[in-house]
Amino acid sequence: xxKNEAETTALxxxxxxxQERLNRVETAIHLGxxxxxxxxxxxxxxxxRAYGSSYADIYYDxxxxxxxxxxxxxDHPQLDxxxxxQFTSGKANEIAGSTMIDWPGRPGTKVSPFSSHQIIxxxxxxxxxxxxxxxxxxxxxxxxxxPRAYQNLPGTAGLRLTPTIVLNTTFLSTCYSDxxxxxxxxxxxxxxxxxxxxxxxxxxxxxxxxxxxxxxMTGSSEAPYDILGDYFRGTMGIFEDLxxxxxxxxxDKACEMFAQQQIQALQYFRYVDMPVKRVxxxxxxxxxxxxxxxxxxxxxxxxxxxxxxxxxxxxxxxYIYTEGPYNSRxxxxxxxxxxxxxxxxxxxxxxxxxxxxxxxxxxCGNLSISRMEFGKKEDIIEETKRLLDVCAPGxxxxxxxxxxLENCKPENMxxxxxxxxxxxxx
Numbered sequence: 330x331x332k333n334e335a336e337t338t339a340l341x342x343x344x345x346x347x348q349e350r351l352n353r354v355e356t357a358i359h360l361g362x363x364x365x366x367x368x369x370x371x372x373x374x375x376x377x378r379a380y381g382s383s384y385a386d387i388y389y390d391x392x393x394x395x396x397x398x399x400x401x402x403x404d405h406p407q408l409d410x411x412x413x414x415q416f417t418s419g420k421a422n423e424i425a426g427s428t429m430i431d432w433p434g435r436p437g438t439k440v441s442p443f444s445s446h447q448i449i450x451x452x453x454x455x456x457x458x459x460x461x462x463x464x465x466x467x468x469x470x471x472x473x474x475x476p477r478a479y480q481n482l483p484g485t486a487g488l489r490l491t492p493t494i495v496l497n498t499t500f501l502s503t504c505y506s507d508x509x510x511x512x513x514x515x516x517x518x519x520x521x522x523x524x525x526x527x528x529x530x531x532x533x534x535x536x537x538x539x540x541x542x543x544x545x546m547t548g549s550s551e552a553p554y555d556i557l558g559d560y561f562r563g564t565m566g567i568f569e570d571l572x573x574x575x576x577x578x579x580x581d582k583a584c585e586m587f588a589q590q591q592i593q594a595l596q597y598f599r600y601v602d603m604p605v606k607r608v609x610x611x612x613x614x615x616x617x618x619x620x621x622x623x624x625x626x627x628x629x630x631x632x633x634x635x636x637x638x639x640x641x642x643x644x645x646x647x648y649i650y651t652e653g654p655y656n657s658r659x660x661x662x663x664x665x666x667x668x669x670x671x672x673x674x675x676x677x678x679x680x681x682x683x684x685x686x687x688x689x690x691x692x693c694g695n696l697s698i699s700r701m702e703f704g705k706k707e708d709i710i711e712e713t714k715r716l717l718d719v720c721a722p723g724x725x726x727x728x729x730x731x732x733x734l735e736n737c738k739p740e741n742m743x744x745x746x747x748x749x750x751x752x753x754x755x
Contacts, residue, residue, distance in 0.1 A: 354367045357724060357726060358671050360690075366726060366754075373735055376412065379397075380397035380400050383434075383442040394416070399536055407749065408542065410543060413534040417432070433446070452562060453474055471488050487503055489503050550594075552632070552633040553585070553587035555613045557587065564614065581627070598645045610647060646669065679719050697712065697730070704741065716728070717749075724755075728753070
C-alpha cells in the first residue's frame, strides 16, 4: 500500500467527508468539474429560526445559536460548507452605545428576534472633513469618529498628544481626565465581551470542522468605496460626493488608503496555516444605476481590484458577493487571473454571466430567497433545474441563493435538495 493510500485509509469518516467537500468546492472555484455541483448556499438566520433559536441568540446566547447550527448540519449533509453563526456581542454594542446599527435582542429594540441587524445610516464624516481624515486618520478616528459612532465612548474626543518637552510622563496628561478614563474602562469591558463572541465562533467552527464541514470563508473585507460610503459618508453623502467634480481626488485618496489598510489587515494569511483561504467581500454600493461605468471603474473596481490581486498573491481566494443588479458590471469582473476568484450574483442574467465569466471565474447565486419563502414547490424545482442547466455545464459553478436565507417553506427546502440530488451530478 502506498503512502497516500495509507493516509486516506487512516482518515475517519468525518475527515473523508471534509476532504471530499473541500475538494468539490475548490475544484469548482478553479473552473474544474467536480463529481457534483457544490452546495455553497448561505442559509443565514434560517438556521436559527428552523431549529429553536433566533437571530437574537447570535448576539446574546451563543451556545443556543451554535447548537442550532450543529443540528442543521446534521440534518443537511448535502451542504459542502460549514455555516458557523457570525457571533457578535450584543452586550459589547450596548456598552459602546453603537449608533450605526440596531440589533435583535437589544433592550428596547423594535427589531424582530428573527431579523438580522438593521443599519442606521449616519454621516459620521462630513464632506469638509476629508482632508482631516486623510492627513491624520488615527487622530480623526479617535477624536471624531469614535464619539460619533459610539455614544458611550465620548472620552477619546479629548485625546491630543503634543510633542513639546517630553522628559517625563506629562506627555500623557490628556489621558488623565475622568471622561477618558471612564471611556478606557468601557473599552476594556467591550474587549472582554467581544472575546467571548470570538471564542464561541472558534468553538463552533471547530465542531463543524470535526463533523466534516469545511468553513465557508476564513476572512472578510469590503470594497474601499463601500467603506467610505457605508461607514463614513453614508449613502446620500457619497452620492453627493460622486456628483461633485471637486471631490473626485478626495474619493480616490480615501479609497486608496482603505485599500492599503485592508491589504495590511489580511496579511495573516501569509503566516497562518489553514486549509481554507477565502475572503468574503459583500459589495454594497456598485449595482447597476448607482454610478456610471466610468465611475465604477475609477472609484469602485480599481481599488477593490488592488485588494483582490494582493489576496491572490497570498494564494487566497476572493469571494465576491455582488448585491443588486450587476449586468452592466460583468465585463469588469473578467479582469482577474483565471480560476482565482468566484462571484456571487443576486440579480443577473446567469446565462450571460456564464458566457462572459465562464473562462475566467466561477459563479454562484441567483435562486430567489423570496420564492423559497413564498413560492410553490414546483417553482423551486423549476428554478433550481434551470440554474443547473444554464450554469453547471463545463464546471465552474457553485449552487447558492440570491441572498441570505432567513425563512422558507419546509417543502421548498426539500424540493431544492431533491432537485440538486437528481440533476446536480455530472
